[in-house]
Amino acid sequence: MRLLRIVPDNTRFKFVRFRRFSYPLSAAYSMLVIILFLTVGLNYGIDFKGGTLIEMQAKDGKAEIAQVRSTAHGLGFGEAEVQEFGTAGDISMRFALQAGGEAAQQAVVVKAREAFSANYDFRRVETVGPRVSGELVQAGTLGVVLAIIGVLIYLWFRFEMPLAIGAILGTLHDIVLTIGFFLITQLEFNLTSIAAILTIVGYSLNETVVVFDRTRELLRRYKTMPIDELLDLSVNSTLSRTAMTATTTFLSLLALVFFGGSAIEGFALVMLFGVVVCTYSAMFVSTPVLLYMDVRFGRPESAEEKAPAATKAKAKA
Known part of the structure; x- marks a missing residue:
């Protein structure tokens, strides 16, 4: 029985040469992230800002968004953020953090129930104090900081210094691009994020790690092979595994986006973006970094290449 192969075995794609496009693209995106972070900022959710979040569903299946917004503003808790979400008839209301501690937040929920319970079913209520x-x-x-530090320490001990630096830069690159996704889409940033x-x-x-493990293996085997060819070979030799992993993960997350409900939709969307970014980063960002480092420093000559070298020396003698 013939096995499914998404990528042919003899693929020889030149990944490294695309650094001329991937590096400027990533640099421009990173600059955009910094600008948006300083000017627009993240759309922090109730977990981080505090306040009250209420999700309701119209009993008759038709939500009067304008009427709900007007009633919510008239409750006396400041301007409320009211919007439709999910299926028809679903409405979410977000009230800002109220002065007066936990009792003031609970008062928002009590008044909202009095105002809307006749026509709406309350599906979700979250109250977070200051x-x-x-x-x-x-x-x-x-x-997040401790996790990132732990990962960086692991990478530092897992690989030799040039490979570790490449892996660290790739990981930081993926984090920055993911933060950029939140800034551009203004997706709510909460504990799920x-x-x-x-x-x-x-x-x-x-x-x-998968790509760099193969790179280290090829460095031991082919000491005289040009670095750009060796890096291309390492990515191509792991490309089938990378494609299979990314495809299955992407399809699973796609199912969560469409059928997982609003509770995990944000998580699934971010992960979809992350799968694409991490795959792109491993092939077009982390690996080409090794071109600018002495990845062969201190490596002994392999047995496969000692023999041809010895033969040439005898021939000259």
Whole structure:
């Protein structure tokens, strides 16, 4: 029985030469991320800003968005963010953090139920006070920083210095591009987003380690092969595995986007972007970095290449 092969065995695609396009593209995107972060900022969710989130569904299946917005604004809790989402009749309301602690946040929920319970079913209610939101910000930031530091330490010990630097740059590149996805789409940034970023870090690490393991193996086997050809060979030899992993992961996440519901839709969208970015990064960003480093420094000559070298020396003698 013939096995399915997404990528032919004899593929010899020149990945490294595309650094002339991938590096300027990634640099321009990174600059855009910095500008947007300083000017627009992330769309922080209720987990980090505090406040009250209420999701409702119209009992008759038809939501009067203008009427709901007018009633919500008239509750006396400031301007409320009201929008439709999901299927027909679904509405979400977001009230800003109220002064007065937890009791003030609960008062928002009580008044909202009094105003809307006759025509709407309450599907989800989340209330986060200022103290809790502050703790979540600190814990989320600390978790991401420690995870990234742990990954960088692992990469430093996992590979020799040139390979480790390439892997570290690739991982940081993927994190920056993922943050850019949040900034451009203004997708809500909450605790689920933190989980998505950490998952992308793991996926990026996995993709890079697979390619760099093959690179290290080929460096031991072909000491005199030009570096650009060796790097292309390492990517091509792992391309079938990379394509299979990315395709299956992408299809699984696509199913979550369409059928997983609003609770995990944001996570699935970020992960879809992350799979594409990590695959692109491993082939067109991390690997070409090795062209600018002495990846052969201190490596002994392989047995396969010692023999031809010895034969040439005898012939000259």
